[in-house]
Amino acid sequence: MHLGHLFKQKGYEHVVFVLRRHPFILLKSVILFVVLALLPAGVIFLLQHVNPNVLLGSISFPIVAVAGSIYYLAIWLFFFTAVLDYYLDLWIVTNDRILSIDQEGLFSRTISEVDLWRVQDVTSEVKGAVSTIFNYGNVYIQTAAEKERFVFEQVHNPNFIRQRIIELAEEDRKYHKVPAV
Amino acid sequence: MPLWILLFPYALFLLVFGVFSLIDLYHAIRFRSGGFSAFLLTVFYLAGTASILYLSYLMLSTLDWNTTIGSPITGHPLGL
Numbered sequence: 001m002h003l004g005h006l007f008k009q010k011g012y013e014h015v016v017f018v019l020r021r022h023p024f025i026l027l028k029s030v031i032l033f034v035v036l037a038l039l040p041a042g043v044i045f046l047l048q049h050v051n052p053n054v055l056l057g058s059i060s061f062p063i064v065a066v067a068g069s070i071y072y073l074a075i076w077l078f079f080f081t082a083v084l085d086y087y088l089d090l091w092i093v094t095n096d097r098i099l100s101i102d103q104e105g106l107f108s109r110t111i112s113e114v115d116l117w118r119v120q121d122v123t124s125e126v127k128g129a130v131s132t133i134f135n136y137g138n139v140y141i142q143t144a145a146e147k148e149r150f151v152f153e154q155v156h157n158p159n160f161i162r163q164r165i166i167e168l169a170e171e172d173r174k175y176h177k178v179p180a181v
Numbered sequence: 182m183p184l185w186i187l188l189f190p191y192a193l194f195l196l197v198f199g200v201f202s203l204i205d206l207y208h209a210i211r212f213r214s215g216g217f218s219a220f221l222l223t224v225f226y227l228a229g230t231a232s233i234l235y236l237s238y239l240m241l242s243t244l245d246w247n248t249t250i251g252s253p254i255t256g257h258p259l260g261l
Contacts, residue, residue: 018214062184062244066191069237073198076233077205080226084205087222088212101212106204109212 007092007099007113016168017093017161021086021154022136029082036075040068081106091152093161095168098141100150114150116172118143122165124158141165185246202230 009015047054055064088103095116102110119141126137137158141150155161206223213219 058245058248059184059250062187062241062246062248065237065240065244066187069233069241070191070194072233073194073230073237076226076229077198077201080205080229081201083222084209087218088208088214090214103208103212106201106208 007111009094010096013094013096015092015094016164017091019091019093019152019155019161021089022134022156024130024134024136025154026083026086029079029086033075033079033082037072040071089153091155093165093168096172098150098165100152112150114141114143115176116165116169117176119165119169120144122162122169124162126158139165182250183246184244184248184250186250188246202226 044055055061085103085105088101088109090099090101092099092101097113097115098119099111099113102112104110121140121142123140123142124137125140126132126135131137131154134156136154136156139152139155139158139161141152143150152158152161206226209219209222209226
């Protein structure tokens with residue numbers, strides 16, 4: 001994976017994790033899109049049972065055709081935006097720092113980073129039946145410098161990630177002369 | 182009132198759709214994190230958009246857009 005244009009890597013730095021939300025989150029958007037795409041077919045089927053000619057009028061058919069085109073283009077655009085939102089949300093963990101790249105809708109993008117040696121507390125959370133079955137959840141990272149927590153949202157195997165970040169933070173502290181927390 | 186009046190809101194929607202699509206594609210290319218995935222995502226979206234537009238064209242091109250939409254008040258037939 002080429003990440004050079006997203007952040008400038010230091011000479012000694014190497015990427016340990018590149019994390020995204022669990023694919024199940026994307027599957028929800030896919031299912032919603034399929035349901036919305038099939039919805040007009042169901043409505044047309046019902047209308048044709050009520051009155052077979054209702055959609056074939058010289059006025060009603062063009063209206064339905066234009067409305068259908070607008071509807072399908074709109075749900076396609078919303079679906080693509082949802083996929084893009086999933087694709088562009090990214091958390092990068094290196095042996096030196098943690099980067100969070102958060103795309104919120106079309107016009108908001110937040111990039112933040114924290115040094116690993118500043119990490120004080122890491123908490124993983126798997127909540128609910130679906131999250132437990134698919135093993136995804138949140139990882140909360142508390143740092144000494146900031147009150148606000150860093151959150152990896154709905155990532156796969158959060159317990160393993162928590163453990164690995166604790167190990168990496170301990171390793172990084174050795175190079176920053178900070179007493180172990 | 183001619184039927185082709187319906188094409189004005191449709192054209193306006195297509196304009197908005199085009200602008201938002203360009204913004205989405207800009208994000209996909211500008212902030213991509215993989216070598217090939219952004220390209221595949223872009224092709225996937227463009228192919229889907231082209232398919233919907235082509236099917237829309239097939240349906241809309243056969244219609245007589247000069248048909249008049251009448252009004253019950255004026256007594257002209259609506260053709261519904």
